[in-house]
Every structure is written in C-alpha cells, then in structure tokens.
Amino acid sequence: MASRRTPSILHVDLDAFFVSMEVLRRPELRGLPVVVAGGLGPRGVVNTCSYEARRFGIRSAMPVSQARRLCPQAVYLASDWHYYSPASKQFHRILRDYTPVVEPAGADEAYLDVHGSELLYGDGEAIGQDIRRRVLAEIGITCSVGVSSNRLVSKVASDAAKPDGLIVVPAGSEAQFLAPRQVRDLPAIGARTAEVLGGMGIRTIGDLAGVPVSVLQERFGKHGAGLHARALGINETPVTAGRGTARSVSRETTFGRDEPRPERLRAVLRSQAERVCADLERHALSARTVTVKLRFPPFETLTRSWTSSQPLELAAEVFEAGVRLFERAWRENGYRPVRLIGLGVSNLRERSNQLRLGETVDERQLPGVLAGLRERFGDEAIQRAAELQRRRYGPKGR
C-alpha cells in the first residue's frame, strides 16, 4: 500500500516546556540561562533548562549543585506544575483537533497518526506547520515537529528540528536520515547501551546499521535484532489513541539529609499510602502488589514487594503491607539511615463493587456498591431497611 508509506506520523514536542512557560510569565528572562528544577534543595536535579543554559553544559537530570558550578549566573527556579498543567492540556486539545489518533507521551509531547486527515487539513507537513502556528498563537510557546512514516523516525526528527522547527523525512530515506547521528539519539539507546556500543567502536546510527545482526544478538541477546531494525529506521509500532490504562502507581521521597528515625520513615510511608490510594480511588482501580523502595547512601537502591491474594484498595491495607516490607528490609540492612523511601502498587484491576467479608461501606462508596449489587441480583435485591419495615408493617411500624 503506497499510501500507507506516505509520511503521516507526527511527533510534536514542546520546546523546553517548563522554561518556556516561565519565560512566558516573566519575559525579562528571555535570552538568559534559565534552569527549572524539581527542587532547589541540596539534592535537586534539573528538570528543564533554556538553550542558553545548555551552552554551559547544563542538561536535564543533572544535579542542581553541578549546574550551579557550570553556570552560577543562571536563573534557578523551582518547577510549578499547577501553572504548567493548563498549558499542557491546551496543547493536547489542539492536537486532537487534527485526528482522534493522538497518543500522549508525557505532558509536553505526543504522537499523531494523521493518515486520513489529509483531505481536511493537508499532508503531514501542512498539519505540523498548522499545529506549530496554533501552539504559538494560543499558548504562547514554540514546539518542534517531526514527520515521517513511523514514530521512531518522527521522534528523532522532532529532536533534530529543535528548537522551533519542523523536519520531514520522506518515505524511503529513513536509514539515510538516521545514519550520521549518534547512537544516543536513537530512542531506547541510553547511557548504558551507548557505552557498550562505544566499546565495540560503534558511534553513529549508521555504524550500528552496518553491524551484522548476529553480532548484535551475541552481545545484546533478544534485544539485538530490534536494535538493528531501529538503526535502519524500521518501526511498526502503531500510534494508538489515549495513553492506555495505568500499570502502576507510586510515590517516593528523597530526604534532604539521610533519615535515621523509624517514626519519621513510617509517617512518610503512611502519607505515601494515602496518596497512592487516592489515585487508585480516582481511577476506580484496585491493586494486588505492594512494593517498597529504599535507597541507602551513597546511592544503593533496593525494592521489596508482596502480592496479596485479594485486591487492595484501602490506604490502611496498603500501608500495613508497606510497613511489613519496610521493617524487614530495613532490619536486613542494619537500620542504616535512609536516603529515599517509596511506596508503589501494581497488578492493577478495575475496582469491583462487590463487598468482601468483613468489609464495611462508607457513605462515599455506597452508591457504587448498590449499583453493582443491583446489576448482579436485580433492582429489587437491595432495599432500605426502613422501606422494608414500612412494606411489612405499614407506615410508622406496628
């Protein structure tokens, strides 16, 4: 199908999103090195930085302390999600105007399949340019777009187009487009894989494409064949609408100073259980697996998990399981001070409205539980006690 090969997969990415938003409300920051960090404390890391800051070597995920050494004169700001969030929603709304097939890949980026939208809005390039125009007009910040016949190449293209650009990779020229770039520019090749590849003398994506598949399989196992295909710009993964359902929910806390007090650690765990379960409730999910994460100085991380035979929903249950896992792991590690503690749940299922033995229903849950029971046993199955009495004995009892 020749038509399927036309570049109709877009990757759209907001440029330095958090920093762009800060510049939007404080225009005097434009042109300056600006760093937005998750926190500005002793263990903060860089979230986003302006292109001016990047000239000093500052990068995302870098410790703020290191950034300050590289560029003390930069403006350092704590991220403000409540301010960025409406812009993120508006961004995704704009994208959905062009096709229902929008797959969000975070707050500031998404994939679109515009195959079938061409009659209305023009080809991939025209749509990309229109999106760029509208994001600037309606939100006030710039974005970059990659257009190609698959999501892998479009992602690399949007990165290459940054900032404020658009690149189209014609069908058939994917491998040629990728070849001169560093292997690290290929999604799914991180620091670790790039290091191993470097040891093999492989620097560019073209180098990687030139290595026989058998050699890659020997070195990377099952991963090897996929690596080779990606280097050639081959990727069949379709773009799907929506983000899919969550597979896990978690909260974690890094302490400014390593925490030795058990009561503090338990209190943090409790608050994490409450926040995790609030998320579960909001999405009407239950969980069977509870995982506790601990990090000890200098940077030693472990996880411990437990799977319940019954779905868990209540913060008290999740906290109880978490505390058990924590106590055991902490004891095994000699009650050392803790750098990070985290609590997560997985094995998620849609919540059923069935009552379990010994469970009580609070007012909030009641409507859902009643609806579930009526669905299973019929509308007459559940009555208010007062109603039953009235029927049996007439109004006002006997």
Next chain:
DNA sequence: TCTGGGGTCCTAGGACCC
C-alpha cells in the same frame, strides 16, 4: 559531579502445576 519523581518494559530465576 553525585545523582528527583513518576512511570514503562524486559530479563532471569524459582515455585508450582500439568
């Protein structure tokens, strides 16, 4: 230099079952 917080996916070994 000294490493956040929220996720996804993959692997490998062991238990258990047929």
Next chain:
DNA sequence: TCTGGGGTCCTAGGACCC
C-alpha cells in the same frame, strides 16, 4: 528413582523515558 517440557506467576533488578 530419576527426571522431560511448557506455562504461569512472583520477585528483584535494571535500562530507559520524560
């Protein structure tokens, strides 16, 4: 008495992404 092969679930860790 020694031992198959496959499937599924669980646990732990790690690479990777934004």
